Amino acid sequence: MHADTQEDGTGSFGHIELDNPTVELAAEVFGMLADATRVRIVLVLDDGEHSVNDIAEAVGKTPASVSQHLAKLRLARIVATRQEGTRVFYRLINGHAKRLVADALFQAEHSVAGVGGADAIPPHHRRDPQPSRELRGDVDA
Numbered sequence: 001m002h003a004d005t006q007e008d009g010t011g012s013f014g015h016i017e018l019d020n021p022t023v024e025l026a027a028e029v030f031g032m033l034a035d036a037t038r039v040r041i042v043l044v045l046d047d048g049e050h051s052v053n054d055i056a057e058a059v060g061k062t063p064a065s066v067s068q069h070l071a072k073l074r075l076a077r078i079v080a081t082r083q084e085g086t087r088v089f090y091r092l093i094n095g096h097a098k099r100l101v102a103d104a105l106f107q108a109e110h111s112v113a114g115v116g117g118a119d120a121i122p123p124h125h126r127r128d129p130q131p132s133r134e135l136r137g138d139v140d141a
Helices: 021-033 036-045 052-059 063-075 096-115
Strands: 079-084 087-092
Touching: 021 036, 021 096, 036 052, 036 063, 036 087, 036 096, 052 063, 052 087, 063 079, 063 087
Parallel strands: none
Antiparallel strands: 079 087
16 A cells, blocks of 8 residues: 555545644644754654753753743643653653654755755665754754
């Protein structure tokens, strides 16, 4: 079966009407993820729950700034919290935001590869299916 079709042969979106309110909510999710810091937070939370301080250190922002971003992600139901004493730990609620971020990174890699000419192959089409380290923010700029 192709990844872009359902078992009944319809496209991936065959069950969504164009005027469905879910379409508006989907746009809000994209808006919520349309921030590099929030994308980096989702990447950090991909490997499990973390405290605000751990996330702040990983993304290179202040804990206060990260807390504001996390509050928005929490309102969008992208992250959830668990409190342990005075510490709050954040985690992704499900894999959907992670998939959106991964697909956006893969699309960005296509754009970057396109600059290298027609024969350029994005990293996710090579052996290692992970987004490039530069796109994940793992390397010093």
